[in-house]
Amino acid sequence: MNLVDYPDRELMMIALADQIASQLRRALERAERVTLCVPGGTTPAPVFELLSELELDWGRVNVLLNDERWVDETSPRSNTALLRRHLLKGRAAAATLVPLYLPAPRPEDRMAEISEAVQEVLPLTVVLLGMGEDMHTASLFPGADRLEEALANDAPPVLAMRAAAAGEPRITLSAPVLREAMHCHLLITGAQKRTALERAGTLPEIEAPVRTVLSHATIHWAP
Ligand SMILES: O=C1O[C@H](COP(=O)(O)O)[C@@H](O)[C@H](O)[C@H]1O
Secondary structure, eight states: OOEEOSSHHHHHHHHHHHHHHHHHHHHTOOOSSSEEEOSSSSHHHHHHHHHHHHOOGGGGGEEEEEESSSSOTSSOHHHHHHHHHHHSSSSGGGGGEEOOOOOSSSSGHHHHHHHHHHHTTTTTSEEEEOOOOOOOTTTTTTTTHHHHHHSSSTOOSEEEEEEEESSOEEEEOHHHHHHOSSSSEEEESSSHHHHHHHHHTSOOOOTTTTTTHHHOEEEEEOO
16 A cells, blocks of 8 residues: 555645646646546545645646535535535636536436546546545445446446445446546545554455555545
Protein backbone atom coordinates (compact mmCIF):
# COMPACT_ATOMS: atom_id res chain seq x y z
CA MET A 1 0.00 0.00 0.00
CA ASN A 2 1.25 3.45 -0.88
CA LEU A 3 0.12 5.17 2.32
CA VAL A 4 0.98 8.77 3.19
CA ASP A 5 0.45 9.79 6.86
CA TYR A 6 -0.06 13.49 7.55
CA PRO A 7 0.19 15.16 10.98
CA ASP A 8 -3.17 16.92 10.50
CA ARG A 9 -6.11 17.26 8.13
CA GLU A 10 -5.38 20.78 7.00
CA LEU A 11 -1.91 19.89 5.75
CA MET A 12 -3.29 16.79 4.06
CA MET A 13 -6.02 18.69 2.20
CA ILE A 14 -3.51 21.30 0.95
CA ALA A 15 -1.01 18.67 -0.24
CA LEU A 16 -3.73 16.62 -1.90
CA ALA A 17 -5.31 19.58 -3.71
CA ASP A 18 -1.85 20.56 -5.02
CA GLN A 19 -1.12 17.04 -6.25
CA ILE A 20 -4.47 16.72 -8.02
CA ALA A 21 -4.09 20.12 -9.68
CA SER A 22 -0.54 19.28 -10.88
CA GLN A 23 -1.67 15.94 -12.28
CA LEU A 24 -4.52 17.65 -14.16
CA ARG A 25 -2.20 20.40 -15.45
CA ARG A 26 0.30 17.85 -16.74
CA ALA A 27 -2.47 15.86 -18.43
CA LEU A 28 -3.79 19.05 -20.07
CA GLU A 29 -0.41 19.48 -21.77
CA ARG A 30 -1.12 16.29 -23.72
CA ALA A 31 -4.91 16.19 -24.05
CA GLU A 32 -7.60 18.65 -25.05
CA ARG A 33 -9.86 17.64 -22.14
CA VAL A 34 -9.32 15.78 -18.86
CA THR A 35 -11.65 14.18 -16.31
CA LEU A 36 -11.57 14.63 -12.55
CA CYS A 37 -13.73 12.15 -10.62
CA VAL A 38 -14.53 12.90 -6.98
CA PRO A 39 -16.40 11.41 -4.01
CA GLY A 40 -19.35 12.73 -2.07
CA GLY A 41 -19.92 12.21 1.64
CA THR A 42 -18.61 14.14 4.62
CA THR A 43 -14.83 14.12 4.03
CA PRO A 44 -13.87 15.90 0.79
CA ALA A 45 -15.37 19.43 1.16
CA PRO A 46 -12.07 21.03 2.35
CA VAL A 47 -10.11 19.65 -0.60
CA PHE A 48 -12.88 20.84 -2.96
CA GLU A 49 -12.69 24.35 -1.49
CA LEU A 50 -8.93 24.49 -2.06
CA LEU A 51 -9.12 23.01 -5.55
CA SER A 52 -11.80 25.45 -6.66
CA GLU A 53 -9.34 28.34 -6.26
CA LEU A 54 -6.31 26.73 -7.90
CA GLU A 55 -4.96 27.93 -11.23
CA LEU A 56 -5.95 25.43 -13.88
CA ASP A 57 -7.61 25.56 -17.30
CA TRP A 58 -10.92 24.53 -15.72
CA GLY A 59 -12.79 25.11 -18.99
CA ARG A 60 -11.15 21.90 -20.27
CA VAL A 61 -11.96 19.80 -17.19
CA ASN A 62 -14.90 17.38 -16.89
CA VAL A 63 -16.01 16.76 -13.31
CA LEU A 64 -17.78 13.55 -12.42
CA LEU A 65 -18.80 11.98 -9.11
CA ASN A 66 -17.65 8.49 -8.10
CA ASP A 67 -21.24 7.76 -7.14
CA GLU A 68 -24.53 9.44 -6.33
CA ARG A 69 -27.46 8.81 -4.03
CA TRP A 70 -30.70 8.70 -6.05
CA VAL A 71 -32.07 11.95 -4.63
CA ASP A 72 -32.51 15.34 -6.24
CA GLU A 73 -30.31 18.30 -5.48
CA THR A 74 -32.65 19.74 -2.87
CA SER A 75 -31.80 16.79 -0.60
CA PRO A 76 -29.04 17.25 2.00
CA ARG A 77 -27.93 13.74 0.89
CA SER A 78 -27.17 14.88 -2.69
CA ASN A 79 -23.50 14.51 -3.61
CA THR A 80 -24.12 16.75 -6.65
CA ALA A 81 -25.33 19.57 -4.38
CA LEU A 82 -22.13 19.14 -2.32
CA LEU A 83 -20.06 19.49 -5.49
CA ARG A 84 -21.89 22.64 -6.52
CA ARG A 85 -21.43 24.18 -3.05
CA HIS A 86 -17.75 23.40 -2.58
CA LEU A 87 -16.06 22.66 -5.93
CA LEU A 88 -17.91 24.06 -8.94
CA LYS A 89 -17.38 27.70 -7.98
CA GLY A 90 -14.61 30.32 -8.16
CA ARG A 91 -12.10 29.33 -10.85
CA ALA A 92 -13.57 25.81 -11.05
CA ALA A 93 -17.00 27.18 -12.06
CA ALA A 94 -15.74 26.86 -15.66
CA ALA A 95 -15.53 23.04 -15.38
CA THR A 96 -18.20 20.83 -16.97
CA LEU A 97 -20.25 18.64 -14.63
CA VAL A 98 -21.18 15.22 -16.00
CA PRO A 99 -24.27 14.38 -13.90
CA LEU A 100 -24.80 10.97 -12.32
CA TYR A 101 -28.36 11.89 -11.30
CA LEU A 102 -31.18 12.83 -13.67
CA PRO A 103 -34.76 13.25 -12.41
CA ALA A 104 -36.60 9.91 -12.44
CA PRO A 105 -37.98 7.51 -9.82
CA ARG A 106 -35.17 4.94 -10.26
CA PRO A 107 -31.55 5.01 -11.54
CA GLU A 108 -32.45 2.36 -14.13
CA ASP A 109 -34.88 4.83 -15.78
CA ARG A 110 -32.01 7.13 -16.88
CA MET A 111 -29.15 4.61 -17.02
CA ALA A 112 -28.70 4.63 -20.81
CA GLU A 113 -28.24 8.44 -20.97
CA ILE A 114 -26.00 8.61 -17.91
CA SER A 115 -23.87 5.72 -19.05
CA GLU A 116 -23.39 7.22 -22.52
CA ALA A 117 -22.31 10.56 -21.04
CA VAL A 118 -19.87 8.86 -18.64
CA GLN A 119 -18.29 6.76 -21.39
CA GLU A 120 -17.55 9.93 -23.35
CA VAL A 121 -15.30 11.24 -20.55
CA LEU A 122 -13.37 8.02 -19.82
CA PRO A 123 -10.68 7.12 -18.96
CA LEU A 124 -10.55 9.09 -15.73
CA THR A 125 -7.50 11.32 -15.51
CA VAL A 126 -7.59 11.69 -11.73
CA VAL A 127 -9.92 9.85 -9.37
CA LEU A 128 -10.22 10.89 -5.74
CA LEU A 129 -12.10 8.32 -3.64
CA GLY A 130 -13.47 8.23 -0.12
CA MET A 131 -14.10 5.22 2.11
CA GLY A 132 -16.76 4.41 4.69
CA GLU A 133 -15.99 2.62 7.96
CA ASP A 134 -17.70 -0.43 6.43
CA MET A 135 -14.93 -0.45 3.75
CA HIS A 136 -17.16 0.71 0.90
CA THR A 137 -15.78 3.07 -1.71
CA ALA A 138 -17.90 4.91 -4.31
CA SER A 139 -21.20 3.00 -3.83
CA LEU A 140 -19.50 -0.41 -3.83
CA PHE A 141 -20.97 -1.52 -0.49
CA PRO A 142 -20.34 -4.89 1.18
CA GLY A 143 -23.54 -6.91 0.68
CA ALA A 144 -24.84 -4.71 -2.19
CA ASP A 145 -27.09 -6.40 -4.72
CA ARG A 146 -24.78 -6.00 -7.74
CA LEU A 147 -21.41 -5.88 -6.03
CA GLU A 148 -19.97 -8.98 -7.69
CA GLU A 149 -20.89 -7.63 -11.14
CA ALA A 150 -19.43 -4.20 -10.32
CA LEU A 151 -16.10 -5.69 -9.21
CA ALA A 152 -15.64 -7.85 -12.31
CA ASN A 153 -13.14 -6.86 -15.00
CA ASP A 154 -15.93 -6.77 -17.61
CA ALA A 155 -18.34 -4.68 -15.48
CA PRO A 156 -20.30 -1.94 -17.23
CA PRO A 157 -18.83 1.51 -16.39
CA VAL A 158 -21.89 2.61 -14.39
CA LEU A 159 -24.35 0.53 -12.38
CA ALA A 160 -27.39 1.02 -10.18
CA MET A 161 -26.67 -0.34 -6.72
CA ARG A 162 -28.79 -1.11 -3.67
CA ALA A 163 -27.57 -2.03 -0.20
CA ALA A 164 -29.12 -1.97 3.24
CA ALA A 165 -26.35 0.33 4.53
CA ALA A 166 -26.68 2.73 1.59
CA GLY A 167 -30.07 4.18 2.44
CA GLU A 168 -31.50 5.24 -0.90
CA PRO A 169 -30.73 3.54 -4.26
CA ARG A 170 -27.35 4.51 -5.65
CA ILE A 171 -25.60 4.89 -8.97
CA THR A 172 -21.89 4.15 -9.03
CA LEU A 173 -18.88 3.83 -11.27
CA SER A 174 -17.67 0.24 -11.42
CA ALA A 175 -14.35 -1.09 -10.13
CA PRO A 176 -12.59 -1.37 -13.55
CA VAL A 177 -13.32 2.28 -14.35
CA LEU A 178 -11.82 3.32 -10.99
CA ARG A 179 -8.81 1.02 -11.39
CA GLU A 180 -8.07 2.26 -14.92
CA ALA A 181 -7.76 5.90 -13.85
CA MET A 182 -4.38 7.48 -14.68
CA HIS A 183 -4.00 8.71 -11.08
CA CYS A 184 -5.91 7.36 -8.07
CA HIS A 185 -6.09 8.90 -4.58
CA LEU A 186 -7.95 7.58 -1.54
CA LEU A 187 -8.74 10.14 1.19
CA ILE A 188 -9.24 8.83 4.72
CA THR A 189 -9.53 10.54 8.09
CA GLY A 190 -9.67 9.34 11.70
CA ALA A 191 -8.67 6.29 13.70
CA GLN A 192 -11.70 4.16 12.84
CA LYS A 193 -11.18 4.47 9.11
CA ARG A 194 -7.46 3.72 9.55
CA THR A 195 -8.39 0.48 11.32
CA ALA A 196 -10.92 -0.30 8.58
CA LEU A 197 -8.28 0.33 5.90
CA GLU A 198 -5.82 -2.05 7.54
CA ARG A 199 -8.56 -4.68 7.88
CA ALA A 200 -9.52 -4.23 4.21
CA GLY A 201 -6.00 -5.27 3.22
CA THR A 202 -6.65 -8.71 4.77
CA LEU A 203 -10.11 -9.39 3.30
CA PRO A 204 -11.42 -10.35 -0.15
CA GLU A 205 -12.90 -7.55 -2.29
CA ILE A 206 -16.41 -8.90 -1.89
CA GLU A 207 -16.16 -8.25 1.89
CA ALA A 208 -14.02 -5.11 1.64
CA PRO A 209 -14.78 -3.47 -1.74
CA VAL A 210 -12.22 -0.68 -1.21
CA ARG A 211 -9.57 -3.35 -1.64
CA THR A 212 -10.20 -3.20 -5.38
CA VAL A 213 -8.25 0.10 -5.60
CA LEU A 214 -5.69 -0.36 -2.82
CA SER A 215 -2.83 -1.41 -5.08
CA HIS A 216 -3.56 1.44 -7.54
CA ALA A 217 -4.12 4.29 -5.10
CA THR A 218 -2.05 6.71 -3.11
CA ILE A 219 -3.78 6.63 0.27
CA HIS A 220 -3.83 9.91 2.19
CA TRP A 221 -4.58 9.65 5.91
CA ALA A 222 -4.69 12.15 8.77
CA PRO A 223 -6.02 11.72 12.33
O1 LIG B 1 -21.96 7.38 0.75
C1 LIG B 1 -20.83 7.72 0.49
O2 LIG B 1 -19.83 7.45 1.35
C2 LIG B 1 -18.44 7.48 0.99
C3 LIG B 1 -17.68 7.81 2.28
O3 LIG B 1 -18.23 9.00 2.80
P1 LIG B 1 -17.75 9.70 4.16
O4 LIG B 1 -18.94 10.52 4.61
O5 LIG B 1 -17.40 8.63 5.14
O6 LIG B 1 -16.58 10.58 3.79
C4 LIG B 1 -18.17 8.45 -0.13
O7 LIG B 1 -16.85 8.30 -0.58
C5 LIG B 1 -19.18 8.26 -1.25
O8 LIG B 1 -18.89 9.08 -2.36
C6 LIG B 1 -20.54 8.57 -0.70
O9 LIG B 1 -21.58 8.49 -1.68
